[in-house]
Amino acid sequence: MSKTNAKNESSREKSVAEEGPFGKYNPPIDVSFVRAVDDDMSTNILPKTPGETVENNRWLDSYSENLGINVTYDWTVKGGYADDTYKQKMNLTLSSGDLPDVIKVDATTLKQLAQSGEIEDLTEVWNEYASDFAKETYAGEGDSVLNSAKVDGKLMAIPEMDSSLESAQYIWIRKDWLDKLGLDAPTTMQELLKISEAFTTGDPDGNGEDDTYGLALTKDFYSGWGGSEGFFAGYHAYPNIWVEKDGKLQYGSVQPEVKTALSALADMYKKGEIDKEFGIKEGSIVAEMVASGKVGIDFGEQWNPMYPLISNYNNDENANWISYPLVSIDDEQAKVPLKFRTQLYYAVRKGFDYPEVPVKMANQFLETNWGEDSEFGYYYMPQEIDNVGVWKFSPVTPHQATKNLDVFNAIEEARKNGTQSELEGEAKVVNDNVEGFLAGDKVQWGWEKIYGIEGAFKKMQGYQENGLLLYDSFVGAPTETMVEKRATLEKMEKEVFIKIIMGEAPIDDFDKFVEDYYKLGGENITKEVNDWKDSL
Template sequence: MTYTLAHMAGVNNSYMPEGDTSENNAYTRYLSKKLNIQNINKIDEVEDRYFKSVNYSILKKNIPDVMIINNYHDLQYLVEHDMIEDLSTAYKKCTTQRIKDIYNSYPSIFNHVTINGKLYAMPETNINDGPNLFWCREDWLKECGLQAPKTLTDVENIVRTFKKKKKTVGLVTDTSLTAGTGFSSEYLLNLYFASYNTYPKQWIMKGNQANYGSVDQNVKKVLSHLHELYKEGVLDQKFLERTSNNIAQLIIDGQCGAFFGPWWVPNNPLVTAKQKDASINWKPYRIETNKNGETTYHSINPSTKYVVVRKGFKHPEIIFKIISVIFDYLRYENKNVKEINDYYRLNVDPTARPISINVDYKNALHRSYENVQAILNGEKKRDVMAIDYPYAEACKNYLKNDKKNQAENWAAYASRIEALKLLETPLVKEVNSVYFGTTKTMMIKWWRLEEMEKDTYLKIICGKDSVSSFDQFVKKWYEHGGSEITKEVNQEIKK
């Protein structure tokens, strides 16, 4: 059986081996064998262009059989115009118990995809990635006589020293500055804000009310400090001009020796740097954000992408079967899947899958760390994911200094062992973000408030506006819709 698909592609052909495509690869061949299905891609674009193409197909009322959307309003529109299938029965009958258990590990994850009591989409799950770590060239630390960093002051001293002695750029930073509600990313400054107990872009409870972290008065102190770092050059003075690809190239070329990033950055971009120069040694460090030695971070939206099925498609259960095969059978049975295990070893991006989402337990990182450690220690453990075996094998090869796939072996060890070990401590503390939806006023005014916020933050950091302009921003934020939105958010929370 064939089905038409809007496929969200990855860069560089998702790093698949030569000859593989989004319609013919290890995943699609396995699904063809297991379920007798084959995707025909009506859309095949990387993320930004993908959603533009999907929006166009929605407006033209010409959508493929299966597609991913990332906007609750699109879901509402599709339901109101009777364009997508009710998935309630298919979910109950055609999803494995393990997949149901995974979704049950996220309280209320189905709230936004259930309309009038009917399930209209299958949500992606966003696992708990923990706080960003400080990734640093340990070989340079030793050369410069520096100690392992623990605090943000240590981070700044390392960047200063690297700039002077290694001629690097300052601390590379993405212009978004902090993470939004549904993702973790590289080159962000969340830890600086957390050190002042403030969380921009998040709705955080203070007393009996949810308040928007971006207008918290402690933000002003953080922006003032970041401005001083920018003036000195500790914060990269060209960060406004750089894209993520530009920053990655600086890292690969040895012009950057320190940055903030999640546990997974060994897979991208550090593995490429390691492939270029095997002698370099990047290492992660947990940075404290308070005097108790803790590292605090905000929780994220449990789901920001949704899989929907075209109204009238005869087999809506296809998405549950695909999800069950990939995220249950493949992950835990590991039978006749050498080709897919090879993908894991080669760090092929998950966007190679027909449905480019992830479905995993909320505490997936903890489970993976325990599994890989158990395999390395020769222990027998139930419910070990298939993906953990090739990762453990890569870690073994790294430890015995196997020259084959040397960079990939290092990436597996640095991410799955070194980085995840840092997140295992009880000193890592999650602060709850309490609202991820979109209120009535947000639909009309939120984009303008977000623009105002970003503009104010960047101008203060770069010195184009004084720190006192933050107070004017807060006043305008409340006057231009913020007060009404705050009221609506708190009403929604009470519901």
């Protein structure tokens, strides 16, 4: 008898669970998982939680006590779920046929398992067992999160929901440089271009040397900091995501608006507003330029004050980085492109008697951290142990799409009402950090830049209220041609775009890139993406 069959046999004495999304199993059931143990867990969380281990901790106790679910691990590996170590161990597990009861996989592996008939269809399980709060949470990005786990129209896993809102970019600008040069904050792309030029030629650091740049860019090109997506958006160009156009899904990087934005970046590069070597520089090297006060504009996500901008502040307390909303080249407002962030999924091996387990665990994880009776301060980020993320002890960790924005909204409301002392959970933790900076704790600088009165999430409010959020339209598993060709196509895209910006290729090479993209697999990919859309 194979191990998989043995698992099936061992579960024949079925436990009976109470009804509902939080129904407890009696007698308790053992449920096997596998997991990665990242550096944060090894070097930060475990040292600050003596007596707890990956296999024995507050979250596993909670699942046992409240749901009658005893979590076990068939194996653990050091590193993250995207690391080769986890993927290699996972491949060995898949080839052996000895799957754990619940298996955490990426979209490609999920599709393979579904098509080979090795995992359960969870469509009805979700409908029956998901709590109202879980359903509300998973609908935070419309249908996209659940759709990402569908294969041939069936829900084949529970997504480990992550927030696409967090991929929104802002224009981070050194306000102290604006003030020194007598410039106002930008409201149009034309004004931003003038600011970039002034930051390059106007000696904003006052050292009498020509050694500053307007815009930070890295060789990664599409990046959470020093990225380009927010700049492209100012020209109504949305590379690196799929957009709906004329009723069909189209790849944003091959749309004509991209050519216009590339031309503008090439002009900035020619004027010396972008580092001449950006095309070969890692983000860490460009971060050193930021730290030393040589760059004044950064298109990046809300967390940029935590890295790398705080390094500039640590070296120069006058460095006042402020977030501004994306600007447009014309009267049409710039949309804010959002890359789909949910990347991992909880699948259930075929034949497991309790396929609803990951749904119930997701229910409890969400309710415990953000529900009406939240115990955030014990189960998510306890303040008494430096706010370490003990939530990682849980093998199931979906997050709300609007979690951080909700925190900002709660803090803002408390500021208006004078009720900050009544804040609870994550809002209290974050507000304490913001207030700490205002009281003189310079370590908390980043928190104020993100959650302060005019922090990044104040701009996110505006994005949302004005209907400017543009979600990635393709959220499915990589298509057959994507698996074969995407790496080559993405490499070609970055190489061509960077060469155009650096003046090593003419702007009309963009048109050749579009032709080559479709010839080398893009045409098939576009068809497959639209077939996926039609299957929903």
